[in-house]
Amino acid sequence: MSLPTAAAPTEVRIAHCLLDADGAVLSAARAEEPFYAASTIKLHVLLAVLRAAEQGALDLDTELPATRTFTGADGEEFTLSGDHLDPTHPEPGTPIALRDLATRMIDRSSNEATDQLLELVGLDAVASVARELGLGATRVERLIGDAAALERGLTNETTAADLARTMHHLVAGPGLSGDSRELALAALRAQRIPVIATVLRDGVRWGSKSGWVDGYRHDVALVEDPAGSGPRLLAVMTAGLADQEADTRIVALARELLPGLTA
Template identity: 65%
Template sequence: MTLPTAAAPDEAAVSHCLLDVEGHVLSAAGAARPYYAASTIKLHVLVAALRAAEQGMLDLSAQVPATRTFRGADGRPFTLEGDHLDPTHPEDGEPVQVRELLTRMIDRSSNEATNHVLALLGLEAVAATIADLALGATRVERLIGDAAALAEGATNETSAADLATTMLAAVRPVPVAPRGAPEPLLAAASRELARDVFGAQQIPVIATALRDGVRWGSKSGWVDGYRHDVAFLGDPDGAAVRVLAVMTAGMAPAEADRRITGLVRTLLPDLTA
């Protein structure tokens, strides 16, 4: 089954954004350009879910019945099938912990888990996190596979700059500067959970260019015509940690991976093999 996603890109493009530990831009090209986000939206969903848990609005220890059926923008149920499915996901009705849904959403990019978390949260919670981070190119407007929402023009998109900003805020005590709040976006326990799930990533791209011994965590995303990755590189508690986001369009997967890993080697020679 073909995933309902977005129109194929009409040109090849590569954008990147590299941030230091304080969020200063070390290197960027086309970093503000919006791309269809593919599974990188799961980064924003994770951060929104952790914030909801901190506010007592989501219980990460709760057991919920697994499902592949969700309500679309037209109010009708739709069921994920074919390319959407993760063969390791619990069968419908089997109990699964909310914390496990967050892990599956990131480490194996489970669409079932992502939609389930969005159903528990609501798209409004993700929009609030996007606003608090002042992300200029990010829109999370629909569940994955919601053909009705896609037909209405709803999309999920982001930029390399927004991905890098969100990853840094997920793993470092970054203040919510746009609102003037001195508190970090996430509490220490939430940042530690985020680091763990990013570090369990089963589908890395950026990390394939790193030398042994470099700590990293990432969230990749891909559909036909688009391939992206964002990663923290180094000890998140150390002064030398950096965050790199690379987004590509209009390339075959092997070429996109070559361009992404080539940027890693060019921008971060001290970390690469």
């Protein structure tokens, strides 16, 4: 079963945004143009979950029964299946801690974990975090796989600039405690589906979140300079390219923008 997503892109587009350790822009092109976000929205969900935990609204050690059934925009239940499913995810009803859901949402891009956390924290909480951080182009309006929401024109989109800013806030910005930042960094560094990181040289520490659906392929990465000049945050978004070509263009930009850090 294919994923309900968004209209296919009508042109080839590539955007990027590179930030330094202080969040200053080092390089950008088409960085404010919205793209269908695919799984990169999971970074915004992670921020909302960590904020809720910091405020005492959630306890990350709380266990819930794993599920793949959720409530759509029409008020009816829908169940993820086919391409939506992570074969390693616990079976429905199996207890799983919120912190484990958060990790699985990032390191293996679990849609089940994402929708369970989104239902728990709420779409409004994600929108609130985006507003607070000035992510003016980021819209997280529906759960993954919610066909009813898609039919109503609800979408999930962001920009390369917003993705880079989100990554910067997760790993270096103010407002998160040491425990929250440690969880975020551990999940990002455990990434199982990297793109930018595939061309980094040995000894360079990194963390990332990629996202892809037909016609769209993106990656945003934290890249730490062993020489001590501070981390770089690079987001690259593509539309209208086949997967292999998109990856080729993403890693070519990484090599261009991260001299000395790539192989």
